[in-house]
Amino acid sequence: MSQVNYLNHDKSLKSWLFTLDHKRIGIMYLVAVSLSFLAGGILALLVRTELLGPGETIMSADAYNQSFTLHAVLMIFAFIIPAIPAVMGNFVLPIQLGAKDVAFPRLNLASFYIYLAGAAIALTALVVGRVDGGWTFYTPYSTSVGDGILFITAGVFVMGFSSILTGLNFIVTIHKMRAPGLTWNRLPLFIWSIYATSIVQVLATPVIGITMVLLFLERLLGIGIFDPALGGDPVLFQHFFWFYSHPAVYIMILPAFGIISDLMGTFSRQQVSGYKFVALSSVAIAFLGFLVWGHHMFVSGQSAVSSIIFSLITYLIGIPTGVKVINWVQTMYKGSVWLQTPMLYALMFLFTFSIGGFTGVMLGVLAVDVHLHDTYFVVAHFHYVMMGGNVIAALGGLHYWWPKMTGKMFNETLGRIAAVLVFIGFNVTFFPQFILGTRGMPRRYYDYLPEFTDLHVLSSLGSYILGVGLFLILGYLLHSLFRGKNAPANPWGALTLEWTHTTTPPDPHNFHETPIVTRGAYDYHLAPELFGGDGASGDGHGEEAEVSVPSGQATS
Amino acid sequence: MDLKPDERTMASTAEHPAHLQHHFVSSDQQFDAAKMGMWLFLITEILLFSGMFVAYTVYRVWHPEVFDGMAALLDWRLGGLNTLVLLASSFTVALGIHYAQVDNRKGLVTNLVLTFLFACIFLVVKYFEYSAKIEHGIVLGDGFAPHGVSHGVDYATYDVMFAQQFFSIYYVMTGIHGFHVLVGMGLFAWITVRAVKGHFTSAYYTPVELCGLYWHLVDIIWIFLFPLLYLI
Amino acid sequence: MGENGFWLPEASTALAGEVDTLFWFVFWVSTAIFAAVIAAKLYFVFKYRRRSEQDVPTPVHESKVLEAVWIVVPTILVLIVFTWGFDLFVQLSSAPPDSYEITVRGKQWAWEYEYAEGVQTAGDLYVPVGQPVKLNMSSVDVLHSFFVPEFRIKQDVLPNRYTSVWFKAENVGEYTIYCTEYCGTAHSGMLGKVVVVSEEDFAAWLQKQNEGLPPAELGQQVYNTQCAVCHAIDGSRKIGPPLNVFYGTERVFTDGTSATADDSYVRNSILNPASQVVEGYPPAMPPFSALSAQQVDGLVAYIKTLE
């Protein structure tokens, strides 16, 4: 570790706080986003503990209602939306492109601080007053209670700016800063998915901005756009809200698709099956994602015409997503499947995300949705998509890029144990919720009828297992920072530029000279050097990729 | 192998102009990136306003007679004047960029100053429009209660159901637009100072170009607000 | 097809049964495809597991045909499901014209019902079995949502706007009503029951609701639900004349005749309003022949108490 890298070239606090280096900004996001996840997770455990039995278990109804609301707001706006793009996108994207930085480094730093400011404003709501009613802020409830809503809306508005600026930055970077030879067809699929995500961020987020402004004014002044008491229309608010918030689901899931594509390709040593389809369908999903928001509103009182149109388009978007899953499975065909921890998460994703996807199709069926809407079935569905999709993929990506980010290897055995715990805990937590939902248990319920007790207890027990798994990950990752083995340049034998053309951890300027790309991101048949098995440690400076596997992990 | 950072940057800065940031390969790449970034920013602005246009359309479709009637309270002469003022300012910005491209600093500065002045006029007119309405109880939110008579208009007759929706939309739309005008004035003050100092040449005028794009968008939004609110 | 019980609660309307059939179709097709995908995944993981570092993968030529199959087959499947769901949705949304209508009001945190017969109740909703029932719903405060799992119906209840939902209960029994749109502290306590009873029991129940009250109070209930739209009781003019100032006075009719307003005049005005239209008012009132004798007596008693 004697060479200069982005971590050690200047260690002062100031050099971190004012850094324009995309890698350091990514690390700062990682810390901030992890803290949000921790806070949101603790709230989730409190919620699950309260639901161990009907009636009051550990908290009052008001405390419960505020807990699940804050859990949602933190997890969605402060964690999932920035998680993959702002952390891994920031760290990896410019290197994968062969660029020295993102197009607008100062804007990048600004968006980090804007994010922090937004999160701080939103959390002020905790101190100032109650915020309940979930992250959807439906009027007129949201305009009729507590001043906390003013802070939450302001916070979401500000965090939205951060999201827009990040997306804008990435789009320009991908368009204008690709290394010579890195054509669109050679891009890693992670880049494609971040590209699609960024489009959604740029197009959708401004609408939540104006929605929050109007909601803020409605609460503060009573302007009568959304408040029915003044002649406004609460369903119109739902249109505004979901015009952003449905595409936001794709802000959350598309980057996960990218990570999974990278992992499947890399750990199968195989070109990702249907590369072009997977790449372009991400962009297609990003656009189609704007045309389906009304499927959140089948029973809201909107017109039947719009319900029917939204339902039809919902199916159309399901198909490319389903085909992607099949492509990922096909990628392993005739490959060389290496079951390291990141790959375990990718395989786990295929399981949990597929369940999330199929239950999504069930919810898109007009008549069936009438029964399932706003029940635990929906809760289970979006946790399978958000957590089983995004968080599992983010964990896979974190384990995959951890050596590159920190220069240290984590403990593989503990990694696998934690992966199994997360898998079991996750499914035990959320699968029973499908059954609760089909049986008619509504969501956002503090109290419930006795017949639902068993399934709720099971779900809560699962959440504890999940909690243990996640804390174990936190433990061994932190441990690896101090005690972990030094990571080689390319421990996984990947073909993308962050592994083949730079050191571990990367140089402050990423590359000593601009890389010239001659093959696609998964063209293993053009990379014979990977299969020589000479065990030499690559330094990442060469034009030719050199790869090694840490000896302890070569056999698996 | 272990190049020190400064050696590395030296190697690549040899023929680099001062405005070129280290992570770009060429001025053109930097200019194109900045411009594309600006266009992306502009569409976020358009989508920000789109919410208001949707609210306007929805309520107009529901209550066409109310919206028709309320437009009469907005003075088309003042709105029209402001339209001409903003169009003129767009023109001066475009002229300014033209002069920047042909290295005419005086032309650039003159036009930037003119643009700034037009923006001032716009806001002054807006101020008179707002205050005339607020005086008669046409406000944003709770206190909405049109009353009083002036210029032969009995405001109380405009206190009908859904009139508030029209004026809420009017205030939020023009308010957000006015805020953008204010921001634009700040930007023009800044680049005028830089232009006077001679920061811009035909080789480097990116900030002028970007502020210009922003200003044209503010103009375009008004081009739509004017007929929707004042005329139809 | 699967058995109801573990996943779904009992289906208590014919339409609920049809929704279930669709549910099970989607459920089993999804499960089958899911199982196939996971089986393929596990098989590939095992078959192509990495045996050594030198393990060289075989490049695969993608089959365009296969890719097309992955797209076409699911498209056909989802179009079937869409059409099916669409058809049922239209049925779920369109109440038969002969439905028995009940007005429902949601408020924090209870359900209130108002029957055409002038009965007002809260909490439990009594309905006759085998008869389509349409609920016209609105809210007095925030959003609520009316959900009865056994009927597979759900509809948001909005302030300042009416929404409706309908069902035709097949079996006598009690079914829980949930509020499924978050409405504040006691959201989870905003429950009620649909009590489905036989036609005779329903009529008896209605009767009892009315009888249990002194005539004047019953009349007030009927007034509130049936008359208040057009008749004020504070002397002001609505569509029809106010009810508090005329009892015992001389009434002048449009045909030039006149009469003293007594009990039989009131009764006649309710049951046959067109025969005596008071001068200055439009002949707008429909006959209220659906009211029971007790209700009409109640109204007369109520009107007498007004001043």
Next chain:
Amino acid sequence: MSQHAEHHITPIKTLVQVIVALFALTVLTVVTSRMDLGALDVPLALAIALTKGALVVSVFMALKYDNKVNAVVFGVGALFVVVFLVFTLFDTAFRGDLSSTTKGTIMEQEAAEEAILEREPDASALQFNRSNE
């Protein structure tokens, strides 16, 4: 810098032509809205506004001469405004299409009932009101 040679420089003459056209269109839209054209009013005003917007975008903002990517960016933005508008109207313009409940707001119905009352100012029928005063 030689790279900038390729930047398009819009001639002053073109700029002047455009501003004159914009002023003329502004006058036109005011004039046409003052004359009552009935159903044509709204579409005409919108068409003029669109024309003006297009002029500003293509010439003043030089999108006509710019990198095609920027035109695509702008087009996509405009497209999604239309998507937002049209899909929202699918609901609001057809509200209550399948249910047979009244379509407007409760507020409007109450107002309509009041309006019926106001339309019946028959002197001989006012006896009750008078007796109440």
